Amino acid sequence: MAERTKTKFVRKLVFTAVMAAVAFVLQLLEFSVPVIPSFVKLDFSELPALLCSFAYGGGYGVAVCLVKNLLKLITSSSAGIGELANFLLGAVFVLTAGLIYSRRKSRKTALIGSLSGAALSAAVCFPVNWFIAYPFYMTMMPAEAILGMYRAILPSTPSLAAAILIFNVPFTFLKFMISVGVAFLVYKYLSPILKGK
DSSP states (O other): OHHHHHHHHHHHHHHHHHHHHHHHHHHHTOBOOTTSOTTSOBOOTHHHHHHHHHHHOHHHHHHHHHHHHHHHGGGOSSTTHHHHHHHHHHHHHHHHHHHHHHHSOSHHHHHHHHHHHHHHHHHHHHHHIIIIIHHHHTTTSOHHHHHHHHHTTOTTOOOHHHHIIIIIHHHHHHHHHHHHHHHHHHHHHHHHHHHTO
């Protein structure tokens, strides 16, 4: 029995490491979208973390978020600030989704958990950007220049705080919901591999 438990734990660690590597590659494939300033990127690197959260629990999903961001530090252009913000938002998303799903494993609780995680991450997005990310950006360019990038898309944006609420918060929610949509399409097929069935 102990040997079987050990084998399952090793399998979880191996697949978590594989998922972290996949997440890192997906994070490198980030790209800009026209509805938000170009320094805010879209990537799908939370997808492997979400799959791990569903398969093994929220803690494993958080581990994927941590490892992929530690790896991303190698190519960081934000002195680790962007990676810290990415980790915090991703960890809130996958931990919430995993915790809710683990209470009763069904498509309904997976959806409720994912929606809750995405919504909570979107809410956390404001303080993470306002207190962590943007103070760093403002060491490289004035706040007015950053605000100008938002105003190029929506001229009536009154302030940087408003810009984060108008652009970053919904963008974060939609970014994570894209991962949710893909997870719902592929999890059924990947679950036997992840769980060793």
